[in-house]
Structure formats: C-alpha cells, structure tokens
Amino acid sequence: MRIVVADDSFLLREGLQLLLAEAGHDVVASVADGPAFVAAMREHRPDVGIVDVRMPPSHTDEGLRAAVDVRREWPAARLMVLSQYVEVSYAEELLAAGEGGVGYLLKDRVSDLDDFLAGLSAVAQGGTALDPLVVRQLMARRPDPLAGLTPREREVLALMAEGRSNTAIAAAMVVTPGAVEKHTQRIFAKLGLLAGDDAAHRRVLAVVRYLRAAGG
Structure with missing residues (x-):
C-alpha cells in the first residue's frame, strides 16, 4: 500500500x-x-x-x-x-x-x-x-434509534462496526458463523439494503447508517 x-x-x-x-x-x-x-x-x-x-x-x-x-x-x-x-x-x-x-x-x-x-x-x-x-x-450520546433491530442484531452490528469479520463476530458471541450470517442478512433487510447489492458494500453501508444514527 x-x-x-x-x-x-x-x-x-x-x-x-x-x-x-x-x-x-x-x-x-x-x-x-x-x-x-x-x-x-x-x-x-x-x-x-x-x-x-x-x-x-x-x-x-x-x-x-x-x-x-x-x-x-x-x-x-x-x-x-x-x-x-x-x-x-x-x-x-x-x-x-x-x-x-x-x-x-x-x-x-x-x-x-x-x-x-x-x-x-x-x-x-x-x-x-x-x-x-x-x-x-x-452510541452513548443518544438512545439507540435503530428500534427495528433486536438486541442480538444490534450486538452483531456493533461488532461489525469494529471491523470484525463474521468469523470473529461468531467467536466473540460464542455462536456459529452461520448464525452470524443469518443475523447480518436480517440486519441488511431491516436497514433496507437490497440483496442484489455487493455484500461487502452492504456491510459498509450498514456500519455507516449505524454510526450516523448514533450521532443523530
């Protein structure tokens, strides 16, 4: 680089x-x-x-x-x-x-x-x-406005925002990578990120929306 x-x-x-x-x-x-x-x-x-x-x-x-x-x-x-x-x-x-x-x-x-x-x-x-x-x-600045996400989904998104892969998220949460993948797909759906978009791009957009929501 x-x-x-x-x-x-x-x-x-x-x-x-x-x-x-x-x-x-x-x-x-x-x-x-x-x-x-x-x-x-x-x-x-x-x-x-x-x-x-x-x-x-x-x-x-x-x-x-x-x-x-x-x-x-x-x-x-x-x-x-x-x-x-x-x-x-x-x-x-x-x-x-x-x-x-x-x-x-x-x-x-x-x-x-x-x-x-x-x-x-x-x-x-x-x-x-x-x-x-x-x-x-x-996130401490305001109450979490992402009310559509479950606590588990918010936990996944928070770890995603730290730059962790699905494998690393699974290890942190003590679940399988498959379970994390299901959570991420539900997060994408609830945030209106279309399935036709590139997965990595949707991941970035989900994190950006999470952080923008945190800042109001």
Whole structure:
C-alpha cells in the first residue's frame, strides 16, 4: 500500500514508517501538521492516510479536522485516525461521510502490530476499523434509534462496526458463523439494503447508517 503519515512527533512518524516499510508498504509522505496532511493526501492520492488527532498549533483536534477536510474534498479517501482519546463531534462527521474506508483507533491498539496492520488493510479496502471505545462513546450520546433491530442484531452490528469479520463476530458471541450470517442478512433487510447489492458494500453501508444514527 501507498501511505501518507501525519504526526507531530518525529519519533512516532519515523517508527511508523519503519514498521510499515518492514510490512512491505510504501510511505509516500510523512508530515507534521494538518495542512501538510491535506496537501499530501491531495498530491499523492495514497491508498490510505494515517493521521494523529492532536497536531500543531493547539494540539487538540487539528489532525481530525484535517481528516474531515480531506474527506469533504475526496469522499473516497481512506483514512486511519490515531488518538489517545475520543473526540466525538468530529468523529461523527468523519465516520458518517463517504462509504467506508475509515478507521479510528486509540494509540494503545497500535502496539498490537498484527491487529493494526489488519485494520489498516481493511480501511484501505473500503472497510472500517473502529476502536470499541469509539463505538461505545458514539452510541452513548443518544438512545439507540435503530428500534427495528433486536438486541442480538444490534450486538452483531456493533461488532461489525469494529471491523470484525463474521468469523470473529461468531467467536466473540460464542455462536456459529452461520448464525452470524443469518443475523447480518436480517440486519441488511431491516436497514433496507437490497440483496442484489455487493455484500461487502452492504456491510459498509450498514456500519455507516449505524454510526450516523448514533450521532443523530
């Protein structure tokens, strides 16, 4: 994959570049602030951009706002946001835009390199990779409006929003993959996602609707 990395910490940028290069990926740009990230994404059109939430000058949410700016200009951009905390307001806007291809992970998760690389790959392919804490905080903002889904179906959709495969969802719920597949088909039907559409596309749309509903 061709990747743009944005983080104001030189050591973290260098560390990410080294890890990504060892995994066979090509870091085409490495920048230290939000405007430079937007410019690099515009210039290189990478497979995925990785951006830290806290960037100069205020070190609050400049990186996340830059990611939102990229997505507005290029809705198909694939973005992986890294943070030490969850910034809900901009997260809602970022996750609700486009058709997938978004990740939002707390930095603690990056230490598990295999999971991080798997999440990055999923985002580059148009999927989602969301930290469970991100999902919980988004859903905690308002009562769940997806009243048509059963508690079991909502549980499946929440795990789906974390970027898990049907096999991983089955393991987490201690059920068979076939049971998860039945739940996903019922979820798609209740959300009005037509059976004729591509299954992966329906999965992304289901997650986007779930997160948009969470944000109102």
